[in-house]
Amino acid sequence: MPATPQPHHRRRRRTTRLLAAAAGLATVGALAAALPSTASADDSRKGGDRPGRYQDVQLLSFNDLHGNLEPPSGSSGRVTEVHEDGTTETINAGGVEYLATHLRQAREGNKYSITAAGGDMVGASPLISGLFHDEPTIEALNKLELDVTSVGNHEFDEGARELARLQNGGCHPTDGCYTDEEFAGADFPYLAANVLDEKTGRPILKPYWVWKKKDVKVGFIGVTLEDTPGVVSAEGVKGLKFKDEVETINKYAKVLQRQGVKSIVALIHEGGAPASSAYNYDCDAPGAGDGISGPIVDIAKNITPQVDALVTGHTHAAYVCTINDPAGKPRMVTSAASFGRLYTDTTLTYDRFTGDIARTAVKSANHVVTRDVPKAPDMTELISKWNTLAAPIGNRAIGYISADIPSTGTESPMGDLIADAQLAYAKELDPETDLALMNPGGVRAGLTYAAKGSEGDGVVTYAEGFTVQPFSNTVNLQDFTGAQLIQILKEQVSGSNEAAPKILQPSAGLTYTLDLTKSGADRVVTDSIRLNGAAIDPAATYRVATNSFLAGGGDGIPTLGQGTNDLVGADDLAVLEQYLTANSSATDPISPPAANRITIVS
Incomplete structure (x- = not known):
């Protein structure tokens, strides 16, 4: 039967983090109504720390890394860019040495920055990670300063007990420890709001998490696709129930709202198919029609308007689109392809008066993880360490x-x-x-x-x-x-x-x-x-x-x-x-x- 993860106390790299357990947050009252009513969107600078009404919050996101620490080869390591004249260009992309550099550069000057992921960080991984049950990838994600991720279907390839170990740490139950140090586990929470233990009816991992810095709070709800049992071996999902994505997100959005968290992002390991394979295709452009299709469209159309943005995955596609919520209001839906080839940079404009995101000011774009930047030395060291261990076999x-x-x-x-x-x-x-x-x-x-x-x-x-x-x-x-x-x-x-x-x-x-x-x-x-x-x-x-x-x-x-x-x-x-x-x-x-x-x- 799946293991219910035990509380795991570990170091935290940032004082901006606040873990929100299902019953653990005290109810928070309305945000300070005493802020001056004359404040405007110009009161904040990008990434700055201003006392005005609006504060830009940077959300960096990616999905479906699948343990690709080294630059993926072949078509798995390329993206297509479309130019204004309609011509296209193929760009080599990916590799955590480069992803780390790009993310660190993107964070510069942004004091309010969150990094989130849309699931499938591990599973179906190359040898350098898969041979060691994806411990190397968790170490890399810790170094990337990932704040939070949803689970994906591949997080269940080895079952709920192994997922709990990746979260909480400890040596592998049969292989033991691979190095002199015991595996420490993830510094970030995995969210699994719609994955329930059949016996208890409770989520096997935390359903949501809240990022906080000063008076700015952003809640995250994480789900995987309801059809996970259809794409994972029966042994991997034994003892688990997978609930509807929309129903689950709407449920926990209400929980967060009751706790005073009005700005909410859903991390959904389910996706869609854009009309173009180009990573920078504008599916909201005039004449684009239905720029995106697939399961995420109906999901997005039915998730409560209380949720302000959707970070998605699973289909390995690249898109930055708006899809109307049930109230008819456009809402950002993003996906950054796969294998660490792209990352998404979204600006969420936080309204201190309401505690909510001013959605009309939300901006987002996918960026290529090019290989023309310096490699992050700590990632190079990590890859070298695990490659040395894998080399005799690989x-x-x-x-x-x-x-x-x-x-x-x-x-x-x-x-x-x-x-x-x-x-x-x-x-x-x-x-x-x-x-x-x-x-x-x-x-x-x-x-x-x-x-x-x-x-x-x-x-x-x-x-x-x-x-x-x-x-x-x-x-x-x-x-x-x-x-x-x-x-x-x-x-x-x-x-x-x-x-x-x-x-x-x-x-x-x-x-x-x-x-x-x-x-x-x-x-x-x-x-x-x-x-x-x-x-x-x-x-x-x-x-x-x-x-x-x-x-x-x-x-x-x-x-x-x-x-x-x-x-x-x-x-x-x-x-x-x-x-x-x-x-x-x-x-x-x-x-x-x-x-x-x-x-x-x-």
Whole structure:
């Protein structure tokens, strides 16, 4: 069962912090009504400390870091900028050595500055962090002076007990301590307002937190997406209930209001899709229409007007948009892509008379974490320390590739390669195995021919493989009828996957047509489904290999959880390593799959 974190007393870097436990804050009266009524917005300077009515508060935010301490490689380490003339530019971005420098520079001259995050700080992390259960990332976030974050779905990859350890500190229960010093835990609070212990009905972590400096107070409520159980293994969310995001935020907004906290920011690990992939796309520009779509739109439209801004995440998209609240008033909604490539700088203008944010004065923009600034020495030291510990494992060669194997696209070469590896392994366990299916969300990166720091010789290291498949899932075998197999393919694009399909990556031999001009399950053309050239027989039995996440009905594909004759195999990364080692060499590297098993009609 999940552990309820015990009170954890630790040092605090700033005197501006005030922890607001659910029942711990005394009711605060109205802010000083005696401030002169002649005060105006000009009474405060940016970041200054003025006694007038209005005070600018800087909110720096980012999301979905996923333990990317080093600059991410390939497309994961680039952002697109659109220029006024419509041309675009690709910029290399990311890496905590640079993120630290950018954040520290952004804070200069801003006495009222808060740094917040929108979840998925850890999980699906590269080897330098994932190998050590993300302790290095928590240390880096402490150095970044992160003030507060919501949980994301990946914070539950290793379950609630491990999340509690990341918050409170202590050595790993099985691996022990990695260094001479016991892991201290996070200096910042993780907020999990909508994640409840099934037994107690209470949040497993603090639901909200209040930042305070002098007479300025800003409350933060943190939630993750309600559908977290659909994107995390059953073991990771065992004993937990995930409540509706809007209902939860509205509940705690009332709690904060009763305590005299009128300025409120929601940290929501759920997001949307902007109409452009450019990080500086203006979704509020005239003629932009619906500049953003996806789950965050309905969430934003229904969250109480008492909440003044939304910091979001999960979709790894970049946007700074306004979406009207239930009262029809525009409200800022932001997301800073992923992997530390961007940060958002928002100015919240605090009204001392009302204690609320003057929303008409809120300004926000995303900024690139460029790599043309000095590296933060403390981050360089941290990365060096953990790389030294990881090097004996991470630098080991496990295979060779002839070119980049990307992970992008409806069907990706990397996804197909993993499915092929799992099919080959499954046939060793059971020669009757027919096919393998890989979930797209489990393919966390591609393989690059010229990996960072290499001489471009196509060597695949264990560290690179770990970045591709960091979840420690097992490869499982199950029996399905042909009718069930057809249903599985239809569930990729229907039900909870109607709006955002989760296209399974197929092993060689499985082919079909996906007609994106249609809707729902009809997008899978049933008559086109073939296995090794033969039509699927609804009454026949097929042996299918998947990872353990899918075998539990993950990714909103419930029929995958109805297989029979289960057989649990080895760790999926070990399976990929075995396949690369057996099928590639320095003189005969493996080539990227053609990614032509699914015919797309659009």
